[in-house]
Amino acid sequence: QQPVQSPQAVILREGEDAVINCSSSKALYSVHWYRQKHGEAPVFLMILLKGGEQKGHDKISASFNEKKQQSSLYLTASQLSYSGTYFCGTEMGSGGSNYKLTFGKGTLLTVNP
């Protein structure tokens, strides 16, 4: 069952912040975040494993709320290069050894000067 992402699209001015959410009705083992620019492959941003840990690098961070089966991606002080479609990919259940990801429909982020 695919995760639900919100919002579907967001438009920012350079320097503004954004939050993208990814939620699942099923128990998750991990959440993976990717950014995809038009015509390119998804680029891995970060992975969060169950346990509620928060991760981040530079001005992009993410959290995973195991109780709510929800992950949020935080983009602070956005830059023009942040523009793209953000996908979350979820790994269900106990994790196992298949590592299969189910992707949400994506959130289109546009950062304007």
Add this chain to the structure above:
Amino acid sequence: EPEVTQTPSHQVTQMGQEVILRCVPISNHLYFYWYRQILGQKVEFLVSFYNNEISEKSEIFDDQFSVERPDGSNFTLKIRSTKLEDSAMYFCASIAGGPMREQYFGPGTRLTVT
């Protein structure tokens, strides 16, 4: 930095023809995947492959599709008789396995079926 590579970058074929999409996963990775993305839509799982066999496949991955790891480096996706609706970007991805769960995608092959 090691990366997943895919060839060709763009393939145009006629309906009913067979196509083979090629991928070279990252060298020490053990788990391999094919995904499909129809223009403007989400990334969809097709198949996972480990230890020289399919570990899981989606309902999209019907009898027209097959995967193979013919040697120690290449990982291929074959579509036997292409249909118009097979037109999409096809991404290969790989994972090291164990505690290393990060999945790295190749640049994709754009398949256009006419």
